[in-house]
Amino acid sequence: MNTTDTSLIDSALRTWKLNIDRANKFFTGLSEEQLQQEIAPGKNRLIYLWGHLTAVNDALIPLLGFGERRNPELDPAFLLNPDRSVQQTLSGKELQRIWEETNEFLWAEFSKLSPAEWIQKHTSVSQEDFQREPHRNRFTVLMSRTGHIGYHLGQAVLAERQ
Amino acid sequence: MNTTDTSLIDSALRTWKLNIDRANKFFTGLSEEQLQQEIAPGKNRLIYLWGHLTAVNDALIPLLGFGERRNPELDPAFLLNPDRSVQQTLSGKELQRIWEETNEFLWAEFSKLSPAEWIQKHTSVSQEDFQREPHRNRFTVLMSRTGHIGYHLGQAVLAERQ
Numbered sequence: 001m002n003t004t005d006t007s008l009i010d011s012a013l014r015t016w017k018l019n020i021d022r023a024n025k026f027f028t029g030l031s032e033e034q035l036q037q038e039i040a041p042g043k044n045r046l047i048y049l050w051g052h053l054t055a056v057n058d059a060l061i062p063l064l065g066f067g068e069r070r071n072p073e074l075d076p077a078f079l080l081n082p083d084r085s086v087q088q089t090l091s092g093k094e095l096q097r098i099w100e101e102t103n104e105f106l107w108a109e110f111s112k113l114s115p116a117e118w119i120q121k122h123t124s125v126s127q128e129d130f131q132r133e134p135h136r137n138r139f140t141v142l143m144s145r146t147g148h149i150g151y152h153l154g155q156a157v158l159a160e161r162q
Numbered sequence: 163m164n165t166t167d168t169s170l171i172d173s174a175l176r177t178w179k180l181n182i183d184r185a186n187k188f189f190t191g192l193s194e195e196q197l198q199q200e201i202a203p204g205k206n207r208l209i210y211l212w213g214h215l216t217a218v219n220d221a222l223i224p225l226l227g228f229g230e231r232r233n234p235e236l237d238p239a240f241l242l243n244p245d246r247s248v249q250q251t252l253s254g255k256e257l258q259r260i261w262e263e264t265n266e267f268l269w270a271e272f273s274k275l276s277p278a279e280w281i282q283k284h285t286s287v288s289q290e291d292f293q294r295e296p297h298r299n300r301f302t303v304l305m306s307r308t309g310h311i312g313y314h315l316g317q318a319v320l321a322e323r324q
Binding site: 004005007008009010011012014015018019039040041043115116118119134135137139140143144146147148150151152153154155158 | 166167169170171172173174176177180181201202203205277278280281296297299301302305306308309310312313314315316317320
């Protein structure tokens with residue numbers, strides 16, 4: 001049975017999933033060498049974008065109240081610093097496993113939320129601020145992070161296939 | 163008064179607006195020369211991305227049932243063909259005017275829709291297909307086009323400032 005609010009959430013979850021699927025299709029199966037390619041001369045490497053998206057998705061776990069982060073070790077190399085400034089030793093295969101596990105976990109949690117829970121505050125806004133700014137809720141975070149995946153995918157596709 | 167569905171729509175409209183504002187901030191004020199820059203060697207020029215986003219937004223007008231297209235003349239140079247394959251004579255100033263007018267028109271129309279209208283079918287899906295695939299609605303289109311703006315903005319920011 002579809003009510004208006006479940007339809008709206010269904011649309012947003014489909015849009016998230018579409019972006020995850022596009023990223024899967026793009027990154028999965030790239031060789032270690034291909035992952036070292038830059039999206040443009042002097043710009044981020046593909047492995048950095050993939051790791052960055054993985055770290056940001058992992059950080060959604062506490063932000064949306066689903067529990068503790070599972071892979072905070074990604075942050076120094078992929079989130080807190082620019083590409084190449086920190087030595088990273090993760091292979092593409094390992095990154096793929098983390099990426100997939102993170103997304104499966106998120107998807108399972110997303111599916112449990114009711115419409116009322118989607119518009120509850122996320123965990124990094126205070127109760128007081130949320131009273132004044134009720135748009136700082138889980139649903140807005142979902143849409144912002146969906147857009148973030150697309151933003152970097154737009155960049156990733158610029159890398160010349162080798 | 164906020165119900166769950168109006169909150170969900172408010173989040174989506176804010177996310178759209180945020181992307182429009184980012185695009186405004188990026189493109190507005192670029193010189194004609196800067197607009198000729200490529201996002202990376204051999205890739206699309208900034209003017210092409212901006213024109214492309216404008217044409218896609220213009221095409222939202224009939225897709226969402228708001229009326230006829232206002233600037234279909236953009237399509238040959240910015241939507242139907244790759245960059246540089248069609249002679250285009252539009253200046254950045256003219257493009258900016260069309261971009262702004264299009265977005266103002268869309269915003270006014272978005273604001274009139276009720277939650278029930280957001281989950282109605284868009285105009286390029288048949289009634290029969292929509293019965294089977296109720297996610298092919300206005301709201302899904304809004305989210306997809308919001309993502310499309312971000313996708314190309316991710317590319318635009320790669321252009322080296324000159």
